[in-house]
Amino acid sequence: MDALTTKRGNEGGWVVERLLNRLLIELDGADQRKGVYVIGATNSLKSWTEPFFKPGRLQYVPLPSPDERGLIVIALGRKKPIDASVDLMTMGRDDACKMLVEWT
Known part of the structure; x- marks a missing residue:
């Protein structure tokens, strides 16, 4: 997931930008699809952009107690x-x- 979460307008050029935009479009409404789970892991949460955490997309799950x-x-x-x-x-x-x- 880290490779896809660069901030828009930064490194990677238009290819990464298009891929990121497409992924965000596909995530829209994913919470309403039954039986569909998108799981992403990262070593650096700060590299993820805010649009990933808009309602209906990804949710942050804390580490277990x-x-x-x-x-x-x-x-x-x-x-x-x-x-x-x-x-x-x-x-x-x-x-x-x-x-x-x-x-x-």
């Missing part, structure tokens, strides 16, 4: 052969699972 991380680890380990003594919830809550991201 420690408890949510625990539930994710449990869900991922559900069909795996894991010893009963392993506490997946505690593992997910551990700071080692924490993602540090700078949002400015």
